[in-house]
Amino acid sequence: ExxxxxxxxxxxxxMGQEVILRCVPISNHLYFYWxxxxxxxxxxxxVSFYNNEISEKSEIFDDQFSVERPxxxxxxxxxxxxxxxxxxxxxxxxxxMPSGELFFGEGSRLTVL
Amino acid sequence: QxxxxxxxxPLSVPEGAIVSLNCTYSNSxxxxxxxxxxxxxxxxxxxxxxxxxxxxEDGRFTAQVDKSSKYISLFIRDxxxxxxxxxxxxxxxFQKLVFGTGTRLLVSP
Numbered sequence: 714e715x716x717x718x719x720x721x722x723x724x725x726x727x728m729g730q731e732v733i734l735r736c737v738p739i740s741n742h743l744y745f746y747w748x749x750x751x752x753x754x755x756x757x758x759x760v761s762f763y764n765n766e767i768s769e770k771s772e773i774f775d776d777q778f779s780v781e782r783p784x785x786x787x788x789x790x791x792x793x794x795x796x797x798x799x800x801x802x803x804x805x806x807x808x809x810m811p812s813g814e815l816f817f818g819e820g821s822r823l824t825v826l
Numbered sequence: 827q828x829x830x831x832x833x834x835x836p837l838s839v840p841e842g843a844i845v846s847l848n849c850t851y852s853n854s855x856x857x858x859x860x861x862x863x864x865x866x867x868x869x870x871x872x873x874x875x876x877x878x879x880x881x882x883e884d885g886r887f888t889a890q891v892d893k894s895s896k897y898i899s900l901f902i903r904d905x906x907x908x909x910x911x912x913x914x915x916x917x918x919x920f921q922k923l924v925f926g927t928g929t930r931l932l933v934s935p
Binding site: 811820 | 868872875920925927
């Protein structure tokens with residue numbers, strides 16, 4: 714069964730360092746998303762991406778964040794200068810249609826020290 | 827008022843019980859409704875997807891939507907210990923999913 718894959722599963726970084734989280738969405742999906750979940754809190758929307766453009770972003774997704782689809786399969790989230798409060802699980806998701814079923818990856822756990 | 831409200835639980839039931847999980851939402855523009863299951867430190871797993879009022883059944887799971895009351899439910903029949911997880915409702919009008927806080931369910935053998 715097709716699935717969304719994410720790497721790394723866990724990354725530990727120092728405050729101020731740049732981090733890139735990688736995702737391979739399901740191959741025939743066209744809409745890509747990043748969500749995050751701080752420990753003990755709810756899953757929060759960060760950004761949606763379609764046709765090589767951001768289509769919607771939340772207040773959390775400030776200038777420190779960027780997304781990219783560098784090739785035909787990968788979708789990345791970059792945090793330019795990490796802060797302690799960026800520590801969270803980051804989930805990539807994809808869907809075939811804009812309001813279709815979203816399928817999530819297993820997540821990348823980011824720990825900022 | 828929060829966009830999506832969900833009782834965090836925990837909800838403890840014995841094996842074989844019928845479980846009822848609920849969410850309310852405030853924005854009538856929401857049109858698509860999903861239920862996810864999330865095990866500890868794992869990604870949300872899609873259980874049910876619906877966009878109309880009424881019931882949708884899939885095995886032991888039934889999703890119910892009442893748009894007039896802005897109320898959605900997930901029923902689990904014959905609950906199993908393996909159903910122990912956090913259940914998240916998620917609602918959208920276009921691309922951005924808005925999640926509830928999740929209800930933690932514990933099914934004891």
